[in-house]
Amino acid sequence: MNEGTQQAEPKRRGRRAGGEDTKAALLAAAREVFMQRGYEGATVRSIAARAGVDAAMVNHWFGGKEGLFAKAVLQVPIDPNTLVVHLLEGGPRDEIGERIVRTFLGVWDPIGGGQFAALMRSVTAHDQVADVLRDFFVHTLLKKVVAGIGTEDRPELRATLAASQIFGMGMVRYVVRFEPLASADVETMVKAVAPNLQRYLTGDIS
Amino acid sequence: MNEGTQQAEPKRRGRRAGGEDTKAALLAAAREVFMQRGYEGATVRSIAARAGVDAAMVNHWFGGKEGLFAKAVLQVPIDPNTLVVHLLEGGPRDEIGERIVRTFLGVWDPIGGGQFAALMRSVTAHDQVADVLRDFFVHTLLKKVVAGIGTEDRPELRATLAASQIFGMGMVRYVVRFEPLASADVETMVKAVAPNLQRYLTGDIS
């Protein structure tokens, strides 16, 4: 069915010509396949095929599947500075919730949410992904959010509460697909969810 | 740790004596292992071992791993009538949110949330689980919630919104474990989350 392989010819052996970066190709392919299939579902052979190289290269460059996984998931693709600053400082303070909902749906809706489901699959399939995500959240995102919302009252708790609403919205909309939420238009989602996010971030949570 | 049915003696062949229900034992074991390990992580051998029977019985009774999976996840262990009725009618209408948070945390906190993570792993690892969960939600839970909250304004949307907050709370508290939410005590969670749930179910979402 789906083949990641590029060409049908029998590969010639030995070192490749030119500066083809096998290591980078493997990392890129690994990120895709691990996201799509989770750790156990992703096979070394399928990753190598998508990268257009032999499966033995995984051992040669990363010492095995575990090593490749560790290197691949540790590379965060998004730039947190840009995103968080845009969300927190891109408009009135009392419209942060709305901006978050619009941004989130604007990113995930066009790609059908399959990528979100894939991310959740990786998070739940392997504890290491959850660890990486947590470290990224705590050490990078959290500080910026805490500073951005400018609240004295337990800003860290507020940030995690907001994260819970965002995770839940993604789970219901993209993974389990409960209707009518899964198909609700952006305006409906904003009116429903934004006030709750706003309360978490700047309202009274005592 | 936990052992299903197990003894060390070599099993005698042929039909078993007495009314031992191999089919039911397999279904029970399958539900446990599929929940704990997800579809791909659960092996037919491990399920059969926990049920105390031979792996070949999976083929004999269910035609294979797929068939067992379909039958196993289609059996919902909890009684929706009891739960939903208790939640929706067990007290004042304006305290539904609080009752939901307390019930949810009361169920999952004692078992460390590992079971919740396992459920999420099953949901995200195999589309069929998400399908089953969705059907259960739509055809069983949703109608009761819609009737229970007694609101004319888009009760189905309200129910799915509430579900999103509950899913998200579980994901952040048990799976990715963002602090301080992951360790927040019940009272803090109630004060923070219950009002948002209450708004989803009975408040103004326009």
Add this chain to the structure above:
DNA sequence: GCACGAATTCATCGCACGTTGAAAAACTTG
């Protein structure tokens, strides 16, 4: 009480996985 069918175990098959070591091709150094 004997024959037949259903239930269960066992031995084994074929397959796909991750990994390994050797062979081959391309770079690098003198």
Add this chain to the structure above:
DNA sequence: CAAGTTTTTCAACGTGCGATGAATTCGTGC
């Protein structure tokens, strides 16, 4: 340009998987 190093493919191994068919034991109808 020859020797040495690095990179790459290939063939194969051991393992564990789901599945299959024969052998064995129990229950049941006659």
